[in-house]
Every structure is written in structure tokens, then in C-alpha cells.
Amino acid sequence: MMSQEQNDLLTRVGPGTGAGSVLRLYWQPAALSDELMSARPVVPVRLLGEDLVLFRDNEGALGLIGRHCPHRGADLCYGRREDNGLRCPFHGWHFDRTGQCVEQPGEPEGSRMHENIRAVSYPVVEKNGIVFAYMGPGDPPPFPALDCFAAPDSHVFAFKGLWECNWLQAMEVGIDPAHASFLHRFLQDEDPSEGYGKQFRDKAGNTEMPMTQLLREYPRPDIRVEETDFGLRLISLRHMKDGRSHVRVTNQIFPEAICIPMSNEMTITQWHVPVDDETCYWYSMFTSFGKPVNKTLMREQRMKEHRLPDYAPLKNKRNNYGYNPDEQESLTYTGMGLDINVHDQWAVESMGRIQDRTDEHLGRTDVAIMKNRRKLLAAIKSVKEGDLSTLPMRGDAPEVEAVRGPVSIDAMGPTDAWEDLWPQADRTRRAACEWPAAL
Ligand code: FES
Numbered sequence: 152m153m154s155q156e157q158n159d160l161l162t163r164v165g166p167g168t169g170a171g172s173v174l175r176l177y178w179q180p181a182a183l184s185d186e187l188m189s190a191r192p193v194v195p196v197r198l199l200g201e202d203l204v205l206f207r208d209n210e211g212a213l214g215l216i217g218r219h220c221p222h223r224g225a226d227l228c229y230g231r232r233e234d235n236g237l238r239c240p241f242h243g244w245h246f247d248r249t250g251q252c253v254e255q256p257g258e259p260e261g262s263r264m265h266e267n268i269r270a271v272s273y274p275v276v277e278k279n280g281i282v283f284a285y286m287g288p289g290d291p292p293p294f295p296a297l298d299c300f301a302a303p304d305s306h307v308f309a310f311k312g313l314w315e316c317n318w319l320q321a322m323e324v325g326i327d328p329a330h331a332s333f334l335h336r337f338l339q340d341e342d343p344s345e346g347y348g349k350q351f352r353d354k355a356g357n358t359e360m361p362m363t364q365l366l367r368e369y370p371r372p373d374i375r376v377e378e379t380d381f382g383l384r385l386i387s388l389r390h391m392k393d394g395r396s397h398v399r400v401t402n403q404i405f406p407e408a409i410c411i412p413m414s415n416e417m418t419i420t421q422w423h424v425p426v427d428d429e430t431c432y433w434y435s436m437f438t439s440f441g442k443p444v445n446k447t448l449m450r451e452q453r454m455k456e457h458r459l460p461d462y463a464p465l466k467n468k469r470n471n472y473g474y475n476p477d478e479q480e481s482l483t484y485t486g487m488g489l490d491i492n493v494h495d496q497w498a499v500e501s502m503g504r505i506q507d508r509t510d511e512h513l514g515r516t517d518v519a520i521m522k523n524r525r526k527l528l529a530a531i532k533s534v535k536e537g538d539l540s541t542l543p544m545r546g547d548a549p550e551v552e553a554v555r556g557p558v559s560i561d562a563m564g565p566t567d568a569w570e571d572l573w574p575q576a577d578r579t580r581r582a583a584c585e586w587p588a589a590l
């Protein structure tokens with residue numbers, strides 16, 4: 152059980168808050184590259200409670216600056232895209248992509264006032280379909296060499312979705328390996344060969360058993376959690392009646408991402424990015440170790456479930472997430488359809504905008520959730536004391552760039568050999584990969 156004060160520290164994201172100060176020390180997904188694929192690439196971005204505008208200038212370079220004009224606050228999302236920056240339509244003040252005011256056409260001739268005017272501005276970098284922003288103090292850290300960044304663009308597909316809840320409860324569903332046996336339970340199995348691009352629809356490891364059957368029949372995973380240089384590694388063992396075990400390796404990448412297997416071919420690296428205290432986006436990079444990703448199909452599958460421009464899910468609390476009691480009897484555990492994102496969305500949104508962690512009862516399966524909260528509280532304390540040395544991936548550049556993978560895989564084999572099963576399965580997959588994936 153946590154105190155209200157601890158819950159506030161863990162969940163609040165504005166400038167100067169506990170979690171907000173930690174999150175600001177890491178690159179944050181700010182937009183999909185897809186969002187800038189228009190004739191006028193200028194989009195509003197609300198990130199960590201700050202209102203910003205992201206744009207691509209006429210040279211193709213990106214800028215991320217404060218949304219409200221430093222003059223009298225008009226909305227720069229309506230700015231004129233000129234001369235490698237944005238010009239406010241109210242009085243014509245012009246800001247370059249770094250946020251520097253370079254012209255005030257209505258001020259007296261020769262005025263140099265603009266030299267002292269700067270819009271808020273943050274560095275941005277585009278990686279395999281996502282524009283990342285650094286909103287913290289000092290120089291941004293280097294990117295770790297995670298698979299989703301190391302893979303070529305052809306093997307990564309990025310997408311996002313809006314959830315109406317705090318970022319931490321969204322992230323915590325990703326480090327809760329037990330819920331998949333319940334929340335995502337299918338009472339009937341589909342043909343795994345028709346599961347492309349979908350979570351838990353492949354075969355379990357190198358067997359013929361559908362993942363859905365394994366999750367349904369073995370609902371009590373033995374969960375081990377290890378500290379790593381990027382965060383936490385979760386190993387979930389499902390010991391089967393026939394002397395074999397299923398091993399699922401998933402990860403928490405500090406502070407707000409997870410990396411999990413999606414199918415035998417693909418992994419998902421997913422950030423739970425705060426829009427503000429009460430809303431977040433999941434940003435996923437689906438990374439293929441096999442064939443190039445079929446982006447058209449992946450996009451089509453997901454666009455059927457989301458609306459533009461905000462990527463809000465079509466099933467949501469206003470339509471009871473499509474809940475159908477007959478379906479709950481016969482087909483799915485939730486009665487909310489076959490898209491597991493909707494199940495997760497219901498679980499985390501139905502807790503309330505910010506889960507009341509002063510009133511919960513954690514069990515053995517919540518071991519990673521507890522560990523992660525302790526890590527985050529310790530990081531908040533260190534940052535407050537000005538010490539970043541204990542924070543994952545905030546050390547020396549070579550150290551950060553040496554963070555690779557992480558291994559995210561499902562494997563199955565003899566129970567007494569489980570410790571070798573998953574590294575072996577991972578090595579085999581990486582060795583056969585078209586891009587240099589070996590660790
Ligand atoms: S408010 Fe933007 S130029 Fe005046």
C-alpha cells in the first residue's frame with residue numbers, strides 16, 4: 152500500500168514534479184512520423200503537461216517549440232510556415248526552428264528586441280517512425296541501441312493510441328505477466344496462421360500450441376524479476392503437465408517503456424507517454440526479426456480501431472468498450488472483442504484517471520510492479536538531490552549505447568532446462584535475422 156504522497160510523486164508529470172523530473176531526463180516519443188506526412192506538417196503536441204507545436208520546416212528539419220506565442224499567447228499551430236520556422240499570424244513575429252524570435256515586423260525599424268525573445272524549444276530526433284523529444288536539463292542522453300532503433304526502417308512499424316488515464320497505470324499493465332491469462336483469454340482458439348500483426352495469436356514458442364491455449368490452461372505463472380542496466384527483466388514460467396515449461400521474457404525499460412514479444416517474428420517496444428497527469432499515449436515500435444514488416448496491413452488493422460487526428464480508440468468508455476455479455480459468455484473473458492488493446496485500455500481506464508494506490512492489495516504476481524515503483528521512487532529522490540548516477544541509462548555515453556536488445560521472447564522446452572531455453576531461442580532468431588541483430 153502506498154501513501155497519497157508517494158502516489159502523487161509517482162504519477163504527476165508537470166515541470167518540477169517527482170515523476171515529471173525523472174521522465175524529463177529521457178527521450179520522449181512526441182509524435183509519429185506519419186502525423187507529419189501532410190502538405191502542411193505542423194501538429195500540436197501535448198507532452199508532460201506542456202503545450203507545444205511540432206513542425207517540419209521547408210528544409211525538412213524538425214522544430215518543437217512552445218505552442219503559445221511569446222508575444223501575447225496566440226496559438227502557433229496556426230502559424231505561417233515560412234523561412235525555416237513559424238510566423239505568428241497575430242502580429243507576424245517569426246520564430247526559427249530553435250524557438251529564437253528572428254523578426255518582429257510591426258516593431259519600429261531597427262528594433263533589436265527580438266534578440267531577447269525565445270519560445271520554449273526542445274531538441275527532437277526522428278527514429279524509425281517516431282519523433283522523440285528531450286525536455287530535460289542539460290544535454291540529452293544518447294539513445295540506447297535497442298532493437299527497435301537498430302533495425303532498419305523496413306523492419307519497424309510505429310503506431311500510437313490514446314488512453315484516458317495516468318501513464319503509470321498504463322505502463323504497469325505491461326509489467327504484469329499474469330493478466331494475459333485472464334484479461335486476454337480467448338475461450339476458443341483461432342488459427343495461429345491468421346494472427347499476423349496481433350498480440351498472443353501466434354503459436355507458443357516452437358510448438359503447435361496456440362498462445363491463447365497456453366495462457367488459458369496455465370494461469371499461474373511463476374514470475375522472476377531481475378535488475379538490468381536498462382530497467383527490469385521479467386521471466387514468466389508456465390510449468391506444464393508434460394514436463395515442459397513455457398518461458399516468456401519481457402522487459403521494463405526505465406522509466407516508461409516495455410519491450411515484449413508479440414509473435415515469434417516480432418517484438419513490441421512500447422512507451423507509455425504522459426500527455427498530462429490524466430491522459431497518456433502508448434507509442435509502439437513493432438520490430439521484425441523476420442521479413443520486413445507489412446506496414447500497410449499493420450496500419451490498416453490499427454486504423455480500423457482508431458480515429459484521427461488524435462489516435463483515440465473507437466471503443467472507449469463512452470460506448471462501454473463495445474461490451475457484449477453474450478460474447479463474454481462464449482468467446483472472450485472481457486466481452487470486448489478480439490483486439491487485446493481494448494482489453495488493456497478498459498483495465499487501465501476503469502481504475503479512474505489516476506489509480507488510487509492507497510487502496511489496493513498487491514499479490515505475488517505484482518512483483519515487477521512493486522520493484523518498479525521502488526526504483527522510480529528512488530530515482531525521484533536521487534534527481535531531487537541532483538544525483539543522476541544511479542539512474543538507468545543516464546551514465547556515460549558508451550555505457551548507454553551498449554544497452555542492446557533487450558531479449559524479448561517466448562520459448563518452450565524441458566522444465567529442467569528452462570534457464571537455457573530463452574537465451575538459445577533468442578540467439579537462434581537473431582542469427583537468422585536479415586539485419587545485424589546479434590547481441
Ligand atoms: S501574439 Fe504572436 S505575434 Fe502577437
Ligand SMILES: [Fe+2]
Pocket residue numbers: 324330331334335491495
Ligand atoms: Fe495486456
